[in-house]
Amino acid sequence: MSVTLQDVAREAGVSPATASRALNAPELVAPARREHVRQVAAQLGYRPNRAARELITGRTGNLCLVVPDLENPFFAAVAKGVQARARALGLAVVVADSEEDGHLESELVGRLGAQVDGVVLCSPRMTDEALDEALARDVPLLLVNREHHGAASVVIDNADGVRQAVAHLYALGHRRLAYAGGPAGSWSDARRREGLHRAAASLPGTEVVDLGHVAPVFDGGVAVADLVVASGATAVLAHNDLVALGILNRLTSRGVRVPDDVSVVGYDDSPAATLVAPALTTVRVPLARLGRDAVDALVNHAPRAARRRAASGVTDAEAPAPVRLPVELVVRDSTGVPPAPPTAPIASTAGDLPA
Amino acid sequence: MSVTLQDVAREAGVSPATASRALNAPELVAPARREHVRQVAAQLGYRPNRAARELITGRTGNLCLVVPDLENPFFAAVAKGVQARARALGLAVVVADSEEDGHLESELVGRLGAQVDGVVLCSPRMTDEALDEALARDVPLLLVNREHHGAASVVIDNADGVRQAVAHLYALGHRRLAYAGGPAGSWSDARRREGLHRAAASLPGTEVVDLGHVAPVFDGGVAVADLVVASGATAVLAHNDLVALGILNRLTSRGVRVPDDVSVVGYDDSPAATLVAPALTTVRVPLARLGRDAVDALVNHAPRAARRRAASGVTDAEAPAPVRLPVELVVRDSTGVPPAPPTAPIASTAGDLPA
DNA sequence: TTGTAGGCGTTATCAG
DNA sequence: CTGATAACGCCTACAA
Secondary structure (H helix, E strand, O other): OOOOHHHHHHHHOOOHHHHHHHHHOHHHOOHHHHHHHHHHHHHHOOOOOHHHHHHHHOOOOEEEEEEOOOOOHHHHHHHHHHHHHHHHOOOEEEEEEOOOOHHHHHHHHHHHHOOOOEEEEEOOOOOHHHHHHHHHOOOOEEEEOOOOOOOEEEEEOHHHHHHHHHHHHHHHOOOEEEEEEOOOOOHHHHHHHHHHHHHHHOOOOOEEEEEEEOOOOHHHHHHHHHHHHHHOOOEEEEOOHHHHHHHHHHHHHHOOOOOOOOEEEEEEOOHHHHOOOOOOEEEEOOHHHHHHHHHHHHHHHOOOOHHHHHHHOOOOOOOOOOEEEOOEEEOOOOOOOOOOOOOHHHHHHHHHOOO | OOOOHHHHHHHHOOOHHHHHHHHHOHHHOOHHHHHHHHHHHHHHOOOOOHHHHHHHHOOOOEEEEEEOOOOOHHHHHHHHHHHHHHHHOOOEEEEEEOOOOHHHHHHHHHHHHOOOOEEEEEOOOOOHHHHHHHHHOOOOEEEEOOOOOOOEEEEEOHHHHHHHHHHHHHHHOOOEEEEEEOOOOOHHHHHHHHHHHHHHHOOOOOEEEEEEEOOOOHHHHHHHHHHHHHHOOOEEEEOOHHHHHHHHHHHHHHOOOOOOOOEEEEEEOOHHHHOOOOOOEEEEOOHHHHHHHHHHHHHHHOOOOHHHHHHHOOOOOOOOOOEEEOOEEEOOOOOOOOOOOOOHHHHHHHOOOOO
16 A cells, blocks of 8 residues: 555644645645655655545546547647647646547547546547537537637648648649548548638639548548549649658659659648658648647636536636647648640640740 | 436435446346436436546556657557557556656656556666666556566567568678667667577678667668668668668668668568658568557556555566567568679679579 | 445645 | 544445
């Protein structure tokens, strides 16, 4: 059996209450006693029992992080950020992988949410309705990479990332752009698609070919690569780097040169982006910061462990405005000028274009 | 305030004890009552308070996983496996990233170990002494990727992986092999280095050039690549895929062709291995299984939450023999026959070699 | 088969 | 500033 506060109190010759205060509210206890108690505690190797503390305070000292896929470098990076910030705050992080499944995700939030002080829900795959339900629980919830009415969230500027990418491609001379979108129902995909169309609309002569929804993994990219070629687009924007990498791989093995024949742009700037040749032009997302800010927002916004007082009927303050983080385009080797029109006869029709 | 067992009991018209039994020891309660209680509990949305339960049972329902770097695909994969298996067993996982720092690692084990039923320590960077200390605590500890006297562990067959790689290279005709090792003090690196020398010794005419210790990340590989060239080796084995990828990248950008000039072999078969061109020949490690087996071993070996009974003086049974998982070489494009001797004059001395 | 009662280790609430 | 004392929610002898 480990050493309890009682042991410390007895050994120090004070009451348990005083011992408790000496450790948790030092200013409430006479300096001499305080030091004595602390010394005894240290000497005995006293470690507070978290369960007992939680039972009465209602606080666990744990946060929960739910991500769709731990192996996805995007989420791994966010997890690392969450981890680091939580540790700095003295909190532990319970991590759960939802396997890209909205139902499992909801279940995890329900199951794990009951034993933590707050939940960071990253790129939620669940429906808006499920989100509403989750929010109705008494656990503070923070969304990363998704906005939802009444929920606190930290997001990136999805549309602006696409805008930067499109501007870059446009400047290079591309006019026909393909888009390999994220999973159906993906909030960030919707934002990016929106941004894409808006950006294209503001750039005369631009066409967008929508390649539909693609699994946000390498193989998804491999699968959609042939559609890119068939689309006649000279450049393709992928929903994330994994997809872009898959496209790159498939194009290359088909003999389609990147960027000579087709330019490719990813999203996220995951570490893998520079592993390949040509290195991937991509939209850099401040991943670690996303995680850190998520924890900060959660801790600040969280109506301090309201469980115990929930009956008071005090509704939480309105969710604060989403924290929106900027992104930046990183130009590497996978983008270049589009190929010249195929043959002279056709080229002759281009007389009205600038030389 | 959430619904307690008392509420359920009252609502169901039974005593708290019966309610408790109906849920946790169904066979001890009359079928009719049992069902009634369970129904009421479900209807009220009763969720047992883990803190209260833990306080009395001494079990938390949590495992802790400590890894050196969550962004390293190797650990991400293990984490995913741990995650999945733990969930299947109804356990949650507290994940901590030690940032490749042995001291932080020890501290994390100490801090987090106190609030969980067991700790999975992955590729520990801490010293043997620190490990002994950690083992002395009352938390069941399981090592992944490292063996240590008195500790339960799940490891891979490090030496055999290297042996397979060397045999492959030897068969292709390579005789001078460079080794880009892992971090200084790395247990698995020591095993691989050992296996490398043993394998080389058994293959006549083989030489090994030791390139020393390399940071187990992409940039480490980039940095060591020039040593590979200078070493005059025709093939290089890297401590892991990240390093191999870094080497590949640097060699390629220096104009050294892979595998025509130099063959490269990685270790782990991380997802990134197939993202690059040429695809990486590597030793496949059953990552997810490593995680799953770790949880199983921990749960089975763990002297069920002994905290409460520790005073009885019953020492835990000796740690079981390490679980050793097989690995397999995956041959891809980054290995090939070594370049022919440079010029005719020199080639003439090779008369005694087979055509 | 069921109910009663005690206590797990801590903190909060009072009185002193 | 300090010390009793009462919870917190649950489990588990023990008694009925």
